[in-house]
Amino acid sequence: MAELTAARVIRRVRQRLEVSQEALSRLLNATKGAIQHWERGRNNPDLARLIALRQLCPPGVERKELDGLIKQVQATIAPLSTSQPGLGKKVGGAGGRAPTLPPTFPNENLVLLRRQNASLRRQVAKMESTIQRRNEQLRILEDLVRDYQREKGAVAAAATEKAAEAPGTPTSA
Numbered sequence: 001m002a003e004l005t006a007a008r009v010i011r012r013v014r015q016r017l018e019v020s021q022e023a024l025s026r027l028l029n030a031t032k033g034a035i036q037h038w039e040r041g042r043n044n045p046d047l048a049r050l051i052a053l054r055q056l057c058p059p060g061v062e063r064k065e066l067d068g069l070i071k072q073v074q075a076t077i078a079p080l081s082t083s084q085p086g087l088g089k090k091v092g093g094a095g096g097r098a099p100t101l102p103p104t105f106p107n108e109n110l111v112l113l114r115r116q117n118a119s120l121r122r123q124v125a126k127m128e129s130t131i132q133r134r135n136e137q138l139r140i141l142e143d144l145v146r147d148y149q150r151e152k153g154a155v156a157a158a159a160t161e162k163a164a165e166a167p168g169t170p171t172s173a
Contacts, residue, residue: 004072007041009065013053014039016062028052046116047073077112 014024014035021035028035028049037043045053050070057063 004065004069005041006044006069007039009062009069010035010045010053011039013057013062013066016058016060017056024053027056044073047077048120077116 014021017024019027021039022032024030025032025035028045030045030049034043034045038045047070050066050073054063054066054070057066
């Protein structure tokens with residue numbers, strides 16, 4: 001199978017879903033420009049967005065292509081290699097073969113995962129602060145509504161009191 005390009009796969013999945021770039025951007029919590037860049041091959045989506053897109057895609061050829069693309073991205077982020085000659089330290093032991101220990105320095109895949117993790121944590125922190133700010137705004141609006149209702153009740157009570165006094169007042173002739 002030829003190597004899958006993210007641009008082709010994303011465009012085919014979007015067309016299969018029968019949504020516009022803008023609608024897909026809302027579904028994936030991305031910008032319309034990001035979707036355009038993905039479909040033109042300028043940028044590639046992150047793994048989380050590919051997985052979210054897979055959940056939206058109905059079973060079929062497009063979903064299989066998306067699965068292949070996800071596997072490609074996973075392989076670039078964290079390739080699964082059982083042995084890398086020259087990286088491990090030899091451990092002495094009985095027998096002809098000595099097992100190797102994993103390297104003592106972090107490899108570049110771990111660094112990439114940590115960067116993505118840090119980026120996601122910053123996004124979560126930003127979202128939490130936005131939620132807190134919106135909750136505070138909502139609380140202020142609720143207080144204003146309560147004050148307005150209190151004032152409205154006081155005005156209505158005063159009007160009722162005034163109307164009750166008006167017919168009962170004696171008229172002097």
